[in-house]
Amino acid sequence: MDWKQLWEICSAPDNVPIVLLLFLTPFYLWYGFREAIKNDRLITQLEADPALAKTHHRRHQPYHPAWDKTVHVWPYLLRIELLAALVVTAFLCIWAIYLDAPLEEPANPTLTMNPAKAPWYFLGLQEMLVYFDPWIAGVILPNIIVVGLMAIPYMDTSPLGNGYYTWKQRKFALGGFLFGYLVLWLALAIVGTFIRGPGWMWFWPGQTWDAHRVVHEVNIHLHELFGITDVWEIAIFGGIATLGFTAVLGGAVDFALRKWKPELFRKMNVIQYAHLVGFLIMMIRLPVKMVLKLGFDIKYVWVTPWFNV
Template sequence: MEREHPEKKYVFPDLVFMEFMTAVALTVILLAWALLVNAPLLEMANPGISENPSKAPWYFVGLQELLVYFDPWMAGVMIPAVIIMCLMLIPYLDRNTQGVGRYTFSIRRFAVINYLFGFSMWIALILIGYFLRGPNWQLYWPWESWETIRQAEENTWNLPPLIGISGLAIYFCAGMIIPKLVRIKFYERHGFKRYVLVMLSILLMYFVPIKIFLRLAFDIRYVLVTPWFNV
């Protein structure tokens, strides 16, 4: 457990003062922001006319951007649900007890790299969706005019079911087995169940950019087509 730290400071008034000054600074910032920029208010809601483009609030634009690559039940339901579940599991899956209470990379490489990857993907998707998407959710550079209306691409195709299933099976099986063989210590530290959960969440996370890449590079729309759902 953590041992008593020798250097202790009084909360009053040092910390209280710092907190107070932060609150004051933020109040000033908010007030200035509110005076300078008005919150948006468009015309009254009209179910008959869709805004083009109609964007979700910015913190959900990343998920909306994923709608280009995934069906709604994936982008809007499964992916956020899995993200929340995995976030909640993190402390129970991470067996590395080192690196508490300071910013460190060298002794927590695996955790930090993967977390930062997920975090930056989330931010990147938000930035693309918010700044680079114009009418018809097409890609527009910030300096391009939205006047020229672009069309959605048309020539997408689906992987045949057999290739799709085997591709997914290879991806997940290889992703489960190879790290176990290469990094035996990693496997042993986590134990079977925990190892499976760790690798599953990581494989699921990397599946998102892989699918995006397949779509952008080869126009593949669905990796797996079934009568009930498409991935």
């Protein structure tokens, strides 16, 4: 176990945020779920007692007839935000003093650093480059992420959960988001930061990052398993495989939604529903491709002279 190596990675000033995330994410997950479960119990209670539901509106300070149902933003919210701002300001000042910008030598165009890593918040994207063509991992997927995040309010119009933690009422929405954030973003960033060493090779935590290490990596394309050699046949085969898989996956998602979330299908119009299914397909395809690559050494499914998928 090379503790020095591990310490070097963890203590690099540009890795401090991701190390903090390692601790803060579980904490807030735990906190959020704890609150959500308490609320869910209350929700169950109120659903069972309509009379109480009419008057009860706070979990921590239960109903009192003389109390206001709503309070003003100023000062009751803003003073809390001020407090948070003060704490964060002091924290950032101290951080800035004790951790200097990690400057390195002047860039040398003839010498690339190894490993060459993006800032921590882009490491998820960089990790995706292992699994996809650069134009997919670097252009299409980031755009879909941004567009998808922007599209959420238009697809999810449910007011449930506004202002309080709940799991029971928003299982699908929260589950989808947590899958996207924890698995597709944070986990990839963690892999990129702690696991990927020189040559973007896989080093377990504590393994020495040896720039001279050589590994034997097999990369095959799906069509090679079927012995297809002609370039057009390869393109057509890949197209059928990719589009067919997408169609099958789309059907499965649609089936699952109708079975377990029938109200979604009822409430949404066709554009909302189509986008929802589309984004879900994209989210599922990424880990599928990762499994293909890491588990079966399959680099590309669809190889054409212009692009690869």
